[in-house]
Amino acid sequence: MTASITVEGLEVVFDRFRALKGVSLEVREGESYGLVGESGSGKSTLLRAITGLAPVSSGTITVNGKTLGKTRDKAFYREVQMVFQDPYGSLHPRQTVDRLLQEPLAIHGIADGEKRIERALDEVGLGKGFRFRYAHQLSGGQRQRVAIARALILEPSILLLDEPTSALDASVQAEVLNLLEEVRRRRKLTFLMVSHDLAIITHMCERLMVMQNGEAVETLTASQLIGHRVSEDYTRNLLRASEGFVRV
Amino acid sequence: MSDTLLEVDDLRVTFPTRTGLVQAVRGVSFSLGRERLGIVGESGSGKSQTGRAIMGLTPPQAEVSATKLAFDGMDLLSISPRERRALRGNRIAMILQDPKYSLDPVMTIGRQIVETLRTHEKVGKTEARERALAMLQAVQIRDPARVFDLYPHEVSGGMGQRAMIAMMLVTGPELMIADEPTSALDVTVQLDVLNILDKLVAERGMGLIFISHDLRLVSSFCDRVVVMYAGKVVEQIKASELRDAQHPYTRGLLNCMPRIGFERHPLPVLDRKPEWAA
Amino acid sequence: MTAADAGALSRRAWLLSDRPASRLQARLGRAYVAWRRFSANRLALIGLLIIIALLVVAALADVLAPYSPTVGDLKNARLLPPGAAHWFGTDDLGRDIYSRIVYGSRWTLYVVILVAIIAAPIGLLVGTIAGYADGWTDTILMRITDIFLAFPKLVLALAFVAALGPGIENAVLAIAITSWPPYARIARAETLTVRNSDYIKAVQLMGASPFRIVLRHIMPLCISSLIIRVTLDMAGIILTAAGLGFLGLGAQPPLPEWGAMIASGRRFILDQWWVAAAPGAAILIVSLGFNLLGDGLRDALDPRSGDQ
Numbered sequence: 001m002t003a004s005i006t007v008e009g010l011e012v013v014f015d016r017f018r019a020l021k022g023v024s025l026e027v028r029e030g031e032s033y034g035l036v037g038e039s040g041s042g043k044s045t046l047l048r049a050i051t052g053l054a055p056v057s058s059g060t061i062t063v064n065g066k067t068l069g070k071t072r073d074k075a076f077y078r079e080v081q082m083v084f085q086d087p088y089g090s091l092h093p094r095q096t097v098d099r100l101l102q103e104p105l106a107i108h109g110i111a112d113g114e115k116r117i118e119r120a121l122d123e124v125g126l127g128k129g130f131r132f133r134y135a136h137q138l139s140g141g142q143r144q145r146v147a148i149a150r151a152l153i154l155e156p157s158i159l160l161l162d163e164p165t166s167a168l169d170a171s172v173q174a175e176v177l178n179l180l181e182e183v184r185r186r187r188k189l190t191f192l193m194v195s196h197d198l199a200i201i202t203h204m205c206e207r208l209m210v211m212q213n214g215e216a217v218e219t220l221t222a223s224q225l226i227g228h229r230v231s232e233d234y235t236r237n238l239l240r241a242s243e244g245f246v247r248v
Numbered sequence: 249m250s251d252t253l254l255e256v257d258d259l260r261v262t263f264p265t266r267t268g269l270v271q272a273v274r275g276v277s278f279s280l281g282r283e284r285l286g287i288v289g290e291s292g293s294g295k296s297q298t299g300r301a302i303m304g305l306t307p308p309q310a311e312v313s314a315t316k317l318a319f320d321g322m323d324l325l326s327i328s329p330r331e332r333r334a335l336r337g338n339r340i341a342m343i344l345q346d347p348k349y350s351l352d353p354v355m356t357i358g359r360q361i362v363e364t365l366r367t368h369e370k371v372g373k374t375e376a377r378e379r380a381l382a383m384l385q386a387v388q389i390r391d392p393a394r395v396f397d398l399y400p401h402e403v404s405g406g407m408g409q410r411a412m413i414a415m416m417l418v419t420g421p422e423l424m425i426a427d428e429p430t431s432a433l434d435v436t437v438q439l440d441v442l443n444i445l446d447k448l449v450a451e452r453g454m455g456l457i458f459i460s461h462d463l464r465l466v467s468s469f470c471d472r473v474v475v476m477y478a479g480k481v482v483e484q485i486k487a488s489e490l491r492d493a494q495h496p497y498t499r500g501l502l503n504c505m506p507r508i509g510f511e512r513h514p515l516p517v518l519d520r521k522p523e524w525a526a
Numbered sequence: 527m528t529a530a531d532a533g534a535l536s537r538r539a540w541l542l543s544d545r546p547a548s549r550l551q552a553r554l555g556r557a558y559v560a561w562r563r564f565s566a567n568r569l570a571l572i573g574l575l576i577i578i579a580l581l582v583v584a585a586l587a588d589v590l591a592p593y594s595p596t597v598g599d600l601k602n603a604r605l606l607p608p609g610a611a612h613w614f615g616t617d618d619l620g621r622d623i624y625s626r627i628v629y630g631s632r633w634t635l636y637v638v639i640l641v642a643i644i645a646a647p648i649g650l651l652v653g654t655i656a657g658y659a660d661g662w663t664d665t666i667l668m669r670i671t672d673i674f675l676a677f678p679k680l681v682l683a684l685a686f687v688a689a690l691g692p693g694i695e696n697a698v699l700a701i702a703i704t705s706w707p708p709y710a711r712i713a714r715a716e717t718l719t720v721r722n723s724d725y726i727k728a729v730q731l732m733g734a735s736p737f738r739i740v741l742r743h744i745m746p747l748c749i750s751s752l753i754i755r756v757t758l759d760m761a762g763i764i765l766t767a768a769g770l771g772f773l774g775l776g777a778q779p780p781l782p783e784w785g786a787m788i789a790s791g792r793r794f795i796l797d798q799w800w801v802a803a804a805p806g807a808a809i810l811i812v813s814l815g816f817n818l819l820g821d822g823l824r825d826a827l828d829p830r831s832g833d834q
């Protein structure tokens with residue numbers, strides 16, 4: 001199987017703060033890969049470094065066989081798209097859903113816009129009725145569906161997901177997770193998903209990396225995690241914490 | 249229950265909006281002894297507004313009404329604002345989600361605790377300081393003397409939330425309302441904070457109302473759970489019997505979360521029935 | 527309920543619909559909500575009426591003015607007090623003041639509109655580019671802005687007019703040059719608050735060029751604060767233009783510009799008060815109108831007062 005994303009020795013420094021300290025990982029084509037960690041672990045920074053939103057100070061990132069330089073070209077963004085954590089902040093407040101979905105098509109000069117927009121809305125389960133609404137006329141879950149439609153409309157092969165459901169209610173979270181699984185299956189997408197919630201990562205991903213303070217703690221398969229076959233104490237702590245409160 | 253601390257009967261909170269009146273809380277009733285009660289619901293269920301109404305922190309434009317809202321036999325809706333203020337922070341305390349917004353950024357943590365203590369009790373400066381330090385110790389802050397002189401922005405989220413708990417508990421309240429006290433914290437820190445809260449509540453025999461969106465967390469922490477939907481209580485149940493919950497909403501909420509070791513693809517989703525909100 | 531009532535009702539429902547079916551409906555709905563918020567404010571409506579009246583007067587000046595604004599009757603009608611023949615009296619050259627004020631409204635509008643058209647886009651462009659580009663571009667653009675802001679507006683305008691020569695076109699230019707810096711400041715501040723938001727990042731991740739992001743995604747968010755500010759500044763612009771006219775550096779005689787009219791009435795202010803008072807009152811009313819309108823727009827358009 002070929003590698004979709006390869007990251008080697010990645011360092012990200014913000015004003016002397018080392019957010020990522022030499023992290024390496026490999027995501028295979030068609031795989032769903034999870035990054036788990038608490039705040040400050042560098043998991044979101046890793047996603048942002050891949051997209052070019054965070055400054056890379058050393059290390060290499062290779063996407064679909066192409067090693068990335070300082071800037072990303074348009075072709076990169078047709079391969080890689082991202083869904084953000086906060087559905088209330090990731091949609092432009094003055095644009096209708098229609099306008100939001102049209103923008104990527106206009107940027108890349110794609111002609112069959114009408115059809116693509118309708119198909120994208122159908123695919124995320126929203127339908128035509130939502131096409132001309134503004135963000136404030138949508139619920140949190142609907143907004144996240146629009147964000148997913150926007151990411152899919154350029155037909156990328158890789159989707160980066162930055163805590164896509166952590167701002168949603170549990171019942172809405174289930175719907176969005178199901179939707180993500182469905183589009184992944186249908187489009188044979190590669191996922192790189194960030195979450196602080198082990199249960200979500202084991203549900204969504206085949207392999208995962210546990211991160212802490214900008215470093216990789218360990219790399220596991222989902223079944224290793226489910227079977228508690230972990231070697232690091234930190235991972236064990238996370239596992240225990242995710243099982244809820246236990247009175248001592 | 250003979251030892252009833254709080255009685256809530258038909259509590260309603262109404263907000264005026266551009267399009268008319270909106271009831272955020274629509275007739276909530278429950279009673280609380282010296283126990284841990286969880287209030288669970290999704291956003292917009294009215295769980296936070298219920299907590300705020302008990303605390304007397306409802307926004308001024310909203311209207312609170314109830315057949316009965318009594319704390320220790322005292323009718324909270326008929327006492328004067330002054331009496332209400334004296335009660336607040338003294339006998340009833342509240343912890344909010346994010347310590348960043350509930351601690352005063354320009355006052356050291358120690359001074360805030362001392363001030364809280366001195367507004368409610370007549371104590372000398374040295375005694376107040378000592379009690380504040382003891383309280384910081386009680387919430388398992390390792391170096392209380394150092395943290396005492398720090399400003400809120402100089403401590404981590406978990407530390408800030410512990411300081412907040414210390415500040416709220418220093419007056420020895422009988423009822424504590426905790427609104428999503430650990431949602432802004434990392435999972436491992438979350439458990440530390442819950443452990444501290446649990447110990448203090450048990451030691452001091454307080455009543456605790458724990459408001460959260462996380463049904464599983466609440467059920468592992470509380471004795472009893474009130475499940476709210478669209479401003480109403482749909483089910484009250486013992487935490488230990490949650491598995492046998494009757495209401496489809498409660499069951500749906502329990503089921504729809506992914507769990508480690510229980511593979512379900514796709515996840516069961518909640519089929520919201522209009523009659524739940526009726 | 528009559529059919530007309532039902533029609534109005536359904537039209538409102540159509541405008542306020544949560545699920546608009548077309549681009550047009552979405553846009554009209556948004557405008558309607560803003561209008562409802564604006565029209566809830568009585569004073570703002572009064573402001574709007576004043577401005578509409580100004581527009582009407584300027585458009586129909588030829589019909590409304592009974593006399594010529596520039597040619598007076600020196601022999602019979604010098605410095606007449608207000609009366610039936612001359613509602614606001616006449617000036618020292620025997621010209622009807624009412625007619626001059628009616629025609630003067632054109633010059634007032636001319637100044638205000640030209641200044642707005644020149645200054646607001648410059649400010650918007652400089653501010654959004656500075657805010658989005660960061661680094662050197664930001665520093666250079668904002669230091670230039672600071673230099674302009676460091677001088678009192680009227681003094682700077684005076685210097686420009688002195689260099690360019692007196693006349694209403696140069697006065698407009700001078701006012702425009704001195705009034706863009708605050709707009710640049712506002713646009714930059716607005717840009718800084720949105721440039722790090724996820725929705726701008728999302729467009730960056732679409733591969734949009736910085737130019738496109740500024741033009742299509744950031745500028746629309748800055749425009750409402752700018753419109754509000756420009757409207758509130760209109761009164762100041764009118765007063766500056768009048769000030770320049772008063773000092774003899776703006777409109778030149780015999781143009782019926784209100785500021786220049788006050789200047790020429792100054793000589794008889796004690797005995798023939800109406801010569802200066804009438805244009806003064808006109809300036810006052812129009813300035814008030816713009817201020818009230820601006821306040822109303824702030825309530826209607828303010829992006830911070832909810833997303834509706």
